[in-house]
Amino acid sequence: MVSRRIYFTIAVIIFIIFFLFLFSVVTLEIWNDYNKNSYVKDVNQLPGKNDAYQGATQSQESAERMAVYIGDTEGTIGNMVKAWALYSKRVLKTYASIAEFGESKDIETQGADRPKMIIIDPSGVNWDDSSAAQSLEKRVKSGMNLVFCSLPDADTIEKNPSLRRLLGIRKITAKSTTVAGTHLYGGFLLGGEMIYRTEDAKENRKKQDMDLTCPWYHLASGTRVYMKGVPKDKSIQSKDFPPIIWEKSFETASVFAVNGTYMEDVTGLGLLSAMEAKTKVYTIYPVVNAQNLIVANYPGMAAENSKEMMRRYSQSMKHVMRDIIWPTIIAAQYRNPLGLSCMMTPQFDYADKNKPDQDLFIYFMKLLNEQGAEAGISAITVSHTPIEQKLREDQAFIQRALPDYPFTSLYAGKLDQATVEDALKQDILKDARTVVKNYDGDSEILGYATDTVTEQQTVADGLKYTYRQDFRTKSLETALGYSSVLIDVTQAAYPQDNSDDTWEDIARDMSWDLEYYWKNFKAFSGTNVSDCDERIRNFLMLDYKDWQEGSTIHLKISDYQGSVWFILRTHNKKIKEIQGGDWEEIESDAFLIKARQEHVTITLKPADGFQYIYR
Known part of the structure; x- marks a missing residue:
């Protein structure tokens, strides 16, 4: 039989629990200011379209961030490259042909004023003219990195030794093959390694929409593959898989190639950023830092x-x-x-x-x-x-x-x-x-x-x-x-x-x-x-410059209006300390930098282990 004391104790506990529950509900109701929108601001007082960065006004101090595009500026690849230049705050010089670029003064520039990257839409190039590939070989020897946003057809590559040498293609195994999936290696795009393939037929029908048909090339020495096709034949060794994205290294620069249509839409933005990161000791560039889930x-x-x-x-x-x-x-x-x-x-x-x-x-x-x-x-x-x-x-x-x-x-x-x-x-x-x-x-x-x-x-x-x-x-x-x-x-x-x-x-x-x-x-x-x-708004408006002194990277932001973010990619180097901002590791050798003032300094630790040789 329950005593009065125990009964009273139980009653008090139940009352307290009920009170706390009721109090929390009432408090939540009182504090729920659902009838107000805290995001309301006078848009005329916010940075607007006229305040956004304009590439054409880039200062001479930032000539290091210069790129050249050769091809149709109104095509899908041309529009992608222009968007990349706008978002990454760089000067983009465009030319309709390799010959036009060869006649420009950019060929004659030296040092910091020389374009560091030449981006090419091969569809607008006459590859039957052997001088086209030879001209590009000269640019590589002078220290300019090349990016082929797609490739000429396999027949064109087969009969052009200079082009094959430039792309690092040793031989053509098949002019067309259909693979079962693709394998993206880690350390290139953020997010790590991913194999876009599944043995589940139902799952494959729902998710598989990668480019699965492409020429099958065998690459020469000095190449590094970032994405491969995965053949249907499981007996084929990984080293012989058809390459889709790769880099051919020369003594003075690198040539990047994309065997497919991946540069024809917004996907090309990240591919260009990843390629640039592979050619530099470090790279730092502004980002939005926003991830949205829109329930429409x-x-x-x-x-x-x-x-x-x-x-x-x-x-x-x-x-x-x-x-x-x-x-x-x-x-x-x-x-x-x-x-x-x-x-x-x-x-x-x-x-x-x-x-x-x-x-x-x-x-x-x-x-x-x-x-x-x-x-x-x-x-x-x-x-x-x-x-x-x-x-x-x-x-x-x-x-x-x-x-x-x-x-x-x-x-x-x-x-x-x-x-x-x-x-x-x-x-x-x-x-x-x-x-x-x-x-x-x-x-x-x-x-x-x-x-x-x-x-x-x-x-x-x-x-x-x-x-x-x-x-x-x-x-x-x-x-x-x-x-x-x-x-x-x-x-x-x-x-x-x-x-x-x-x-x-x-x-x-x-x-x-x-x-x-x-x-x-x-x-x-x-x-x-x-x-x-x-x-x-802050991302579109900002401009910046960066430079390195010893182990310290300096970041100077123009028109600083509040917190902005950058991605810093290093190679086997970690951050020792940062002044004027905060940092968080995204993955190995990639960091999210939050700038809290217009001048940020980032000191790096010495590299651990293997260090890549950059040009």
Whole structure:
């Protein structure tokens, strides 16, 4: 039998637990300032398009960061190279042909004024003229590194000994072969080694989209391979695998070659940054340092598409959004380093009579604020409602539920520039500072949508993540310290197929993919889109110069406006100390530098073990 004393003690403990639980709930409710948007700022007072770095005004002091591009400046490779030069703050001189470059004064320059890298689009070169390859050989002998963004066809290479010698190709095993996958070696792109191949046929159908058909070359001595094809024949030794990306070293410079189409989109940004790092004792360059998880068209707040929702889930749209989708999103977000932004759509179909639920809107605003996530607005509908009408209806609904709440971000999907500009004129977006768009294949993924509003593109599909997307992600983390993953909930709210797939089927791999493929990028910050906006503005505006004195690297930042980040890549050297900033190791020989003032000094320890010879 329980004594009165024990009974009283138990009652007191239960009361205390109940009080603490109730107190925490009440406190959380009181402190939840979901009705305020801390990211609201006067965009006219922020750095804008006119403040962004302009390569043409680069000072003579930074002539070390000069590059030459030979090829069509308006083609896909040309646009990629221009974006790389803009983001890495360098002077880019362009020439339509090797002959035109040979006639320029850049050939005659010496020392620090000589271009350190020549980037070539081989499709615009007449390789039947033997003088083209011979001219490039002379540039290598004079100390200029070459990058072949793709290769001439195998027939052209076969009959051109000078070109084969320049590329380090000993023989052609096959003019075309199809491999089972690709093997990216560590130490080139950030993120480490990755084999883009699986024995699981179902998994392979979902993820395999790398370039698998290419010529098969055997390389000469003095070459170093960074990515190979993996043949279907398992008896072939690794050293004989078809090379895809490699470096041929000469006494005075290096030649890099890409056997495929990987330089024709934004992936080329990181490949160029990685190649440059291989040619220098150290390299340091600015990055955005932002990783975003964009959940687009979520949450929806209207009881719409009820027949389909009941068929697939036996629940209404409201319950699907709240009880099925939200738990999977938040669980995935906890397991990866990305910051969360939800681009809400009060309703998907503006042509029906189903109106959004104000209580559900408040519920989600509180949830998002508790998780430190940003609430943005989506411009997408399934009813093809004009953008102005859609946003006016959204404004009327939100004003009734949460008067005067300001949105600072817009999800525009694939909308064209004119439509985006019309959207930004609406009252609901009067405080907008950034626009999120889907990746469109262009290499300028960060920039300005208007003079005062930035644009940032998503670069990966979190629901259908593939090997090519991962290769692109590694490249962008290398070049910009940036990644942005899109999860579009429209696929669950308004499915376009007749299957019985539910959200659980659609998002089956989402959490695992986000955890596994981003596990090596934890040094970079997880941001929401307005945080990212601020970093993009500072990144686009800054200019810098760097130099080395003994074991100390000096970094001088022009127009310093607050914290900015750089990637420092060394070779078997660690950081001893830093003044004017902080550092964090990304991986071996790669560091994230946060500059806290305009002049930063980084002192390195002596190299451990093998040291690469740089030219």
